Amino acid sequence: MKKAVVLLSGGLDSSVAIHLAKSEGFEIYALSFDYGQKHNKELECAKATVIKVGAKEHNTVTLQLNLWGGSSLTDSKRDVEDGDVSRTDIPDTYVPARNMVFLSVAASYAEAIGAQDIFIGVSEVDYSGYVDCREEFIRSMENTINMGTVMAVEEGKKIKIHTPFINKTKAEEIKIGEELSVDWSLTWSCYRGTEKPCGTCDSCLLRAKAFKEAGVIDTSLGKGH
Amino acid sequence: MKKAVVLLSGGLDSSVAIHLAKSEGFEIYALSFDYGQKHNKELECAKATVIKVGAKEHNTVTLQLNLWGGSSLTDSKRDVEDGDVSRTDIPDTYVPARNMVFLSVAASYAEAIGAQDIFIGVSEVDYSGYVDCREEFIRSMENTINMGTVMAVEEGKKIKIHTPFINKTKAEEIKIGEELSVDWSLTWSCYRGTEKPCGTCDSCLLRAKAFKEAGVIDTSLGKGH
Numbered sequence: 001m002k003k004a005v006v007l008l009s010g011g012l013d014s015s016v017a018i019h020l021a022k023s024e025g026f027e028i029y030a031l032s033f034d035y036g037q038k039h040n041k042e043l044e045c046a047k048a049t050v051i052k053v054g055a056k057e058h059n060t061v062t063l064q065l066n067l068w069g070g071s072s073l074t075d076s077k078r079d080v081e082d083g084d085v086s087r088t089d090i091p092d093t094y095v096p097a098r099n100m101v102f103l104s105v106a107a108s109y110a111e112a113i114g115a116q117d118i119f120i121g122v123s124e125v126d127y128s129g130y131v132d133c134r135e136e137f138i139r140s141m142e143n144t145i146n147m148g149t150v151m152a153v154e155e156g157k158k159i160k161i162h163t164p165f166i167n168k169t170k171a172e173e174i175k176i177g178e179e180l181s182v183d184w185s186l187t188w189s190c191y192r193g194t195e196k197p198c199g200t201c202d203s204c205l206l207r208a209k210a211f212k213e214a215g216v217i218d219t220s221l222g223k224g225h
Numbered sequence: 226m227k228k229a230v231v232l233l234s235g236g237l238d239s240s241v242a243i244h245l246a247k248s249e250g251f252e253i254y255a256l257s258f259d260y261g262q263k264h265n266k267e268l269e270c271a272k273a274t275v276i277k278v279g280a281k282e283h284n285t286v287t288l289q290l291n292l293w294g295g296s297s298l299t300d301s302k303r304d305v306e307d308g309d310v311s312r313t314d315i316p317d318t319y320v321p322a323r324n325m326v327f328l329s330v331a332a333s334y335a336e337a338i339g340a341q342d343i344f345i346g347v348s349e350v351d352y353s354g355y356v357d358c359r360e361e362f363i364r365s366m367e368n369t370i371n372m373g374t375v376m377a378v379e380e381g382k383k384i385k386i387h388t389p390f391i392n393k394t395k396a397e398e399i400k401i402g403e404e405l406s407v408d409w410s411l412t413w414s415c416y417r418g419t420e421k422p423c424g425t426c427d428s429c430l431l432r433a434k435a436f437k438e439a440g441v442i443d444t445s446l447g448k449g450h
Contacts, residue, residue, distance in 0.1 A: 059292045067284045070337025090375050096336035100373045104329040111321035112295025132373040140369040147365045148325045148357040150315050
């Protein structure tokens with residue numbers, strides 16, 4: 001069985017991604033991050049999803065990106081602002097270089113276990129203007145990984161970053177998730193990390209819009225809302 | 226004053242690098258990692274060097290690369306082997322994707338504080354076969370950073386990775402360090418992290434050889450050995 005490192009935040013995208021990787025026959029090595037995010041309750045969802053999917057291993061790395069903040073998600077002095085789906089600028093929830101950090105650590109994990117496949121659930125369509133969700137960035141990162149690991153440079157075993165949703169809308173992702181029997185109640189999107197999803201942050205708005213477009217019932221709402 | 230993020234392990238290379246960055250007029254934001262290395266006493270040296278240099282800020286990020294090991298530096302079940310300066314293969318002290326992880330986190334820090342300069346003390350000459358010390362890798366990483374940060378993509382503020390020692394031998398670095406009044410007793414190289422440097426690991430051998438070549442006395446020996 002081929003091994004895959006799957007980045008799993010516990011949110012919607014990564015939860016569908018881990019189901020997809022599993023359905024493609026990979027042995028799953030899930031990787032989560034406690035990076036100082038206010039909504040670290042997403043990590044409880046990650047743990048539950050890992051059990052549901054049947055991963056071989058799950059590591060949660062603690063990494064204090066909140067030491068310097070730079071985002072309303074990690075800076076205790078800044079509030080997460082209400083979302084606005086029509087905005088075109090970068091929202092203050094952008095976390096500097098987050099996906100670069102996550103993919104680098106994933107590459108370290110992959111090399112240590114001899115995995116040549118990494119999954120990340122990013123989308124270039126519903127990406128809130130986050131530049132580190134773009135295909136162009138992901139391919140550059142893949143190239144860098146293949147220049148910076150002994151496995152790739154010396155042994156010719158290159159690493160591939162799988163981005164199954166790069167050209168998909170969140171609604172399309174949800175439809176794929178439905179086919180893969182994702183349990184939506186085990187996913188967490190709200191940036192505020194309050195007891196129940198706030199319903200007004202960018203992530204809550206995008207999630208609600210996507211479920212509506214997909215014509216799928218968000219089963220997390222019964223519990224969460 | 227221009228801000229620079231300087232990667233500082235507490236070893237020889239990075240300690241000279243931070244002195245150099247300071248001498249070039251940068252305001253210093255030092256960044257260290259407690260990544261599960263056996264020789265984390267290098268971090269005590271990092272703290273002392275930061276005070277000596279007069280950095281604006283120093284962050285030490287905890288990041289458990291030892292969760293998956295893959296290196297004798299981070300795997301408690303593996304011993305650090307004795308060094309051999311004539312070897313040409315990759316020693317077991319190689320830590321998967323370490324510099325990629327460090328530079329990614331440095332990019333996050335740099336973007337958060339608005340710094341466009343990152344210093345790393347790697348050398349392509351005395352690099353123990355570590356592929357992530359090569360110029361080719363560093364330039365690819367720089368390119369990736371400039372595709373994956375809002376600062377670079379949206380605001381046109383590109384980040385430069387400074388590698389002042391990329392073509393220097395360790396002996397040449399030591400000569401530069403002498404001119405910059407580096408206190409060698411505040412640097413730690415031994416991979417084993419024992420009370421005194423072991424004198425036989427790869428890092429101890431390279432250090433001793435370099436000081437000899439440079440004709441400089443390693444002032445750490447009086448205290449450490």
